[in-house]
Amino acid sequence: MSDRPGAGADIVWQAGSPGLGAPAGTEWETVIGLEVHAELLTGTKLFSASPNAFGGEPNTQIDPVCLGLPGTLPVLNRHAVELAIRVGLALGAEVRPSVFARKNYYYPDMPKNFQISQYDRPINVGGSLELPSGKVVGIVRAHLEEDTGKSTHVGGGGRIDEAAWSLVDYNRAGVPLLEIVSHPDLRSAAEAREYVTELRATLLAVGASDGKMEEGSLRVDANVSVRPLGSAEFGTRCEIKNVNSLRSLGRAVEHESRRQIDLLSSGERVTQETRHWNEDTGRTSLLRSKEEATDYRYFPEPDLVPLVPDEAWIEQIRAELPLLPRQRRHRLAAATGQLPARVALVVERGQDELALAAGEAGAAPAAVLKHLEQNLADGTGRLTAPGLAELIGMEARAELSSNQVKEVLAEMVRSGESPAVVARRAGFEAVAAGELAAVVDGIIAEHPAEWQRLRTGDDRERKKMQGFFTGQVMRATKGQANGRDVAALLEDRAEA
Amino acid sequence: MADRISRADVAHVAWLARLQLGAEELERFTSQLGDVLDHATDVEALDLDGVPATSHPYPVSNVLRDDVPGPGLDRADVLAQAPDTEAGQFRVPPVRGESP
Amino acid sequence: MSAAGPAAAIASAVRAGDRSAISAVEESLAAIDAAGELGAFNAVTAEAALARAGAIDRAVEAGEDPGPLAGVPVALKDNICTRGVPTTCSSRILEGWVPPYDATVVDLLGAAGAVIVGKTNMDEFAMGSSTENSAFGPTRNPCDPERVPGGSSGGSAAAVAGGLTPLALASDTGGSIRQPASLCGVVGMKPTYGRVSRYGLVAFASSLDQIGPMASTVGDAALLYSAIAGHDPLDSTSIPEPAGDLTGALAGDVDGLRVGVVSELCGDGIDGDVRARLDAAATALASAGAQVGEVSVPAAVFGLSAYFLIAPAEASSNLARYDGVRYGLRVPAPGAVDMNVATRTAGFGDEVKRRIMLGTFALSAGYYDAYYGKAQKVRTLVVRDFAAAYERFDVLLAPTSPTVAFRFGERTANPLAMYLSDVCTVASNLAGHPAISVPFGSGSDGLPVGVQVLAPALGEHVMFRAAAALERLLTGAQAPEGATEPVEAKP
Numbered sequence A: 001m002s003d004r005p006g007a008g009a010d011i012v013w014q015a016g017s018p019g020l021g022a023p024a025g026t027e028w029e030t031v032i033g034l035e036v037h038a039e040l041l042t043g044t045k046l047f048s049a050s051p052n053a054f055g056g057e058p059n060t061q062i063d064p065v066c067l068g069l070p071g072t073l074p075v076l077n078r079h080a081v082e083l084a085i086r087v088g089l090a091l092g093a094e095v096r097p098s099v100f101a102r103k104n105y106y107y108p109d110m111p112k113n114f115q116i117s118q119y120d121r122p123i124n125v126g127g128s129l130e131l132p133s134g135k136v137v138g139i140v141r142a143h144l145e146e147d148t149g150k151s152t153h154v155g156g157g158g159r160i161d162e163a164a165w166s167l168v169d170y171n172r173a174g175v176p177l178l179e180i181v182s183h184p185d186l187r188s189a190a191e192a193r194e195y196v197t198e199l200r201a202t203l204l205a206v207g208a209s210d211g212k213m214e215e216g217s218l219r220v221d222a223n224v225s226v227r228p229l230g231s232a233e234f235g236t237r238c239e240i241k242n243v244n245s246l247r248s249l250g251r252a253v254e255h256e257s258r259r260q261i262d263l264l265s266s267g268e269r270v271t272q273e274t275r276h277w278n279e280d281t282g283r284t285s286l287l288r289s290k291e292e293a294t295d296y297r298y299f300p301e302p303d304l305v306p307l308v309p310d311e312a313w314i315e316q317i318r319a320e321l322p323l324l325p326r327q328r329r330h331r332l333a334a335a336t337g338q339l340p341a342r343v344a345l346v347v348e349r350g351q352d353e354l355a356l357a358a359g360e361a362g363a364a365p366a367a368v369l370k371h372l373e374q375n376l377a378d379g380t381g382r383l384t385a386p387g388l389a390e391l392i393g394m395e396a397r398a399e400l401s402s403n404q405v406k407e408v409l410a411e412m413v414r415s416g417e418s419p420a421v422v423a424r425r426a427g428f429e430a431v432a433a434g435e436l437a438a439v440v441d442g443i444i445a446e447h448p449a450e451w452q453r454l455r456t457g458d459d460r461e462r463k464k465m466q467g468f469f470t471g472q473v474m475r476a477t478k479g480q481a482n483g484r485d486v487a488a489l490l491e492d493r494a495e496a
Numbered sequence B: 001m002a003d004r005i006s007r008a009d010v011a012h013v014a015w016l017a018r019l020q021l022g023a024e025e026l027e028r029f030t031s032q033l034g035d036v037l038d039h040a041t042d043v044e045a046l047d048l049d050g051v052p053a054t055s056h057p058y059p060v061s062n063v064l065r066d067d068v069p070g071p072g073l074d075r076a077d078v079l080a081q082a083p084d085t086e087a088g089q090f091r092v093p094p095v096r097g098e099s100p
Numbered sequence C: 001m002s003a004a005g006p007a008a009a010i011a012s013a014v015r016a017g018d019r020s021a022i023s024a025v026e027e028s029l030a031a032i033d034a035a036g037e038l039g040a041f042n043a044v045t046a047e048a049a050l051a052r053a054g055a056i057d058r059a060v061e062a063g064e065d066p067g068p069l070a071g072v073p074v075a076l077k078d079n080i081c082t083r084g085v086p087t088t089c090s091s092r093i094l095e096g097w098v099p100p101y102d103a104t105v106v107d108l109l110g111a112a113g114a115v116i117v118g119k120t121n122m123d124e125f126a127m128g129s130s131t132e133n134s135a136f137g138p139t140r141n142p143c144d145p146e147r148v149p150g151g152s153s154g155g156s157a158a159a160v161a162g163g164l165t166p167l168a169l170a171s172d173t174g175g176s177i178r179q180p181a182s183l184c185g186v187v188g189m190k191p192t193y194g195r196v197s198r199y200g201l202v203a204f205a206s207s208l209d210q211i212g213p214m215a216s217t218v219g220d221a222a223l224l225y226s227a228i229a230g231h232d233p234l235d236s237t238s239i240p241e242p243a244g245d246l247t248g249a250l251a252g253d254v255d256g257l258r259v260g261v262v263s264e265l266c267g268d269g270i271d272g273d274v275r276a277r278l279d280a281a282a283t284a285l286a287s288a289g290a291q292v293g294e295v296s297v298p299a300a301v302f303g304l305s306a307y308f309l310i311a312p313a314e315a316s317s318n319l320a321r322y323d324g325v326r327y328g329l330r331v332p333a334p335g336a337v338d339m340n341v342a343t344r345t346a347g348f349g350d351e352v353k354r355r356i357m358l359g360t361f362a363l364s365a366g367y368y369d370a371y372y373g374k375a376q377k378v379r380t381l382v383v384r385d386f387a388a389a390y391e392r393f394d395v396l397l398a399p400t401s402p403t404v405a406f407r408f409g410e411r412t413a414n415p416l417a418m419y420l421s422d423v424c425t426v427a428s429n430l431a432g433h434p435a436i437s438v439p440f441g442s443g444s445d446g447l448p449v450g451v452q453v454l455a456p457a458l459g460e461h462v463m464f465r466a467a468a469a470l471e472r473l474l475t476g477a478q479a480p481e482g483a484t485e486p487v488e489a490k491p
Ligand SMILES: [Mg+2]
Pocket: A001, A002, A003, A035, A221
């Protein structure tokens, strides 16, 4: 849950409404900070040994501790701490000695009516996330806390305020969460989505979370404010809850910033409050005003002791970290001479290893990227790097037509065979250069009138006739001629 | 320390603690809590500048458990203790508003 | 070596096959039955106890050793969770709740061969010093049924003092074992914080609570303490090092032992009778060769203020879970919040409500620094004050309770007066140090008076050594043909 101090970081948002009296035609800038709750991929809960698993029968993954039964005590899960440190290191955060605190508030799905979380001394402080676009988003903190159970509101058509009663399942209670809080560095719905996508990829890369928004293992709250473009101050923010997909995030941010701009443009104020995103209506609605904010009465959790990860442990975890999406983008960018943003798609699809290996096998980087992006969107199957490199070589030597390249590639994805084998089986033996020249000369001789039009016609006419001759050559060679070679021969003869 | 605790303070605190007080109780508790808090003013004479807080009497750190599942509770046993249940879940009167 | 207490005697007889565990348990059950008017027990588990005793007897017959507490009947304060046996904390809100698990101390008692015979009455959620705050009626002091047994562990104290069980477990958050022990004339000990697992002890104030033994002799208390002390992976605040062996402690003399009498607890607010017994204890120790001196520990007094902010603050959070959703009482209402309020309002007694509100206030926005934050700093001073005292002394000596047992109703109208009952005991909880109350004679009206031996963290060995010596010195003094000098004489 939110409402924590920034642990020595900048003040994140300030009240005040610079929009008041904004002149007509003011351009507005949206400012977004995100709080992401990620369920950690542990075998058991944060403070007890009942399983951390999604989707069991209600109240079957429970024990005395996660049910908060009288007399029970929490004991911290080492693996959850390790995953939190992995994420912290991936974000370049400082891993610090930390203390758990109790956040006190009543809600039926919270077994103890307090949540064990970290407050003024979180485990990870600072850091940043570099987006594929190259934008760097600051991280305030990433701290450990326990999840709540799940309430289902029955009757009243599922609407919470009209429900006849509620049912509570505690399977999720005590599941470890990492709450990752960004600085308000994002400026659009698209950036917000890009941030969550990149954060999710990073969490997946380090094995911290499965990142499934639809199963609730990744949950996003958005703090949204607007300000006149160029203003240095922040506007009054609203926190948007119940954003359950990337698409919702974009819609909610756009709707909310529109709402705030409309308020300010008409001389009204934005009031600091928590708002609920309604997927069906596409609107946000008031959940709680700032005045109604709960007094959480945080205090150090007396049943837990300080967590002080030693340097050796942190370094061991660092040494075991896999390459992060950002590092993989930079690596491929360096290998291909492109900008990181240019190779983001290939990395996102996880095709960068193949690309690098194909490059090492001698393929031209541009051709590798072209094939991965244009022809391998659905995956690379059994395609091997040497195979791809060989194919690109054949293509460069004009041994296959572009249609043939595509066909051969598709077969390589299926079978994993070498392009030479596939091409031979398909009868794609390239027409030898001398043979092709003879065919071209023969067809020119057969069609003198058309050849005259090609040589002397205007651009349009010439293009048309090029098509005619190419078609004739292809027909004569049963499509095995390389189009580029045919064009080169025609040009050569035309200029002679 | 701050002014003596008021009836409004006690009423607010009772609400935070999900307790309801009658008029007589509010009066009585306000006076009693005031007495205790007044007594606590004896620590005002102490110099607490730069004194760190103690929240644990015995210094232990890094108490961690291996991530190994253990036996859980049988749902029927747990629900048998509940005031009201339905379909394997704990049933409660309607909750108005969402979790903070 | 002090004479074997009744618990040690039962255990050694049962282990040797000289006596059956069944007979010991039957004797205890009969005594409990006969003393119903004391109100010491919330529940008696006769059937299970007899079955368990039978199993122990069979084990002995089979040549096995059931353990150091073989066949000894033990009573448990009703805030210690017992699988299948209701655990109420003497509160309406937990009435009927049956824990699905055993506290770690319950497992340890089983492993030591003890037989649990029932759950004892207490102040609701251990909040009180008289056992008048029980939802099920008060417990009476076996020494004088018109007087309180002290609290909050009044039921456990009365069970031992009344001879109902040789041993009882209780919990001590601010003196709840030691003060009733003093008022009932038995031994009560609070271990170093973290020495005994809190897993399964229904929390009052987590950073102060400790489970400890009550017994009629120091030796029996040590026997029970040894059975329950040690590291527990289920309690993060459990001390990882193994609990030390107390062998030798009970027989050790006090020659050269440096004993500091806490001067702040010898003056105002302490009854004359109590002061006289403290003086007598100091004199007795000195006559046995201890180096007795006075020591100022200011924290011993101002700790009370910190205690009455810290303990309620933690309690306000610990007791938030009683909301009518998962177990215990529910008072129906149209909405979830109304239901929470109705349940808690009906389920908690006044004292619990007072402390919940006090603690909620101490933690609330705008007051945290002035109250809870400040109290935690005071706690640091308490630790420092004691550390300074322990540079000069091995153990400290103080009264346990400022008064002897008082009459029912005497302090119920004035919570602050009741809170002052804890003035001599809370500092040990704040510092996390061990302390023991040992009966040391009686006051002018014949009511028992205990004196308290305090030791630094992990100082159980030296604490038991001094306590056993005090017990011997008192017994020797009262024995007509005793060789020891009478200890009543003032220096
Ligand atoms: Mg949040």
